[in-house]
Amino acid sequence: MEYPHFAAQIINLKNKDLEFREKLIADKKLGEGYNTEMEKMHNQNAAFLNEIIEKIGYPTIDKVGSEAAEAAWLIIQHSISQPEFMKKCLKLLETAVSENKAAEINLAYLSDRIAVFENKPQLYGTQFDWDENGFLSPNVYDNLDKVNQRRKRIGLNTIEEQTEIMRKRAQNENQLPPKDFEKRKLEVEEWKKRAGWLI
Structure with a gap:
């Protein structure tokens, strides 16, 4: 070191x-x-x-x-x-x-996070958020099979397995879905613009 x-x-x-x-x-x-x-x-x-x-x-x-x-x-x-x-x-x-x-896994997480903030599909399905049904789900990704292939190549589990893990973790951390999904969606988009992610 x-x-x-x-x-x-x-x-x-x-x-x-x-x-x-x-x-x-x-x-x-x-x-x-x-x-x-x-x-x-x-x-x-x-x-x-x-x-x-x-x-x-x-x-x-x-x-x-x-x-x-x-x-x-x-x-x-x-x-x-x-x-x-x-x-x-x-x-x-x-x-x-x-x-x-x-570590390539760290690169996957960082590139996915940036993609989500720029409203682009993620490549590894590492980023999750609440969906309109009140479930924690992966943010938009390009293709399920390709995502799982990429995940496997760098040593990650499948996106289906990770979804289960993320939902259990949210439950353990007392995280709850937003009361008003559409309102929160608008707030997130406004925040992305304020932060400079979107023009």
């Missing part, structure tokens, strides 16, 4: 993020839109990680170790109000994966 100091900082950011998420779960507030305090934390974490990336490049396993590399990816995944930062990290992560310095 080249940068143990940065590794410790990245892991600390991730721990604070997850602790706050646990607090929201305990307070039964996780499913109530994008919490303002959480958004602020995600933005601060993204800014801090961006400073590290400017100094050392993408935080790969050889640079910061596997725990911090995974933590960096999580921070990037959660920086949803920062489209430019997420897209910059996607390119850096693509390069790192091509050099066998980062």
Whole structure:
């Protein structure tokens, strides 16, 4: 590991993020839109990680170790109000994966998340949201067979199996579907425009 100091900082950011998420779960507030305090934390974490990336490049396993590399990816995944930062990290992560310095699964999750925010079909079916029937379901993807083939190639289960897991997790975390599906859908689209995902 080249940068143990940065590794410790990245892991600390991730721990604070997850602790706050646990607090929201305990307070039964996780499913109530994008919490303002959480958004602020995600933005601060993204800014801090961006400073590290400017100094050392993408935080790969050889640079910061596997725990911090995974933590960096999580921070990037959660920086949803920062489209430019997420897209910059996607390119850096693509390069790192091509050099066998980062996990392809992380690239799949990040590219899917960006696709969903840009209202494009995801390729791996990793991103889920509530559907009009009140079930947690995968966001739009291109083709079920192709998605499952891609998932299998990088070591993921089928999208059907993952759907069951995600629904059980939502139940365990006291997450509930939105009371008004259409209203929430509009709010999400408005947020995407405000954040800069959509023009």
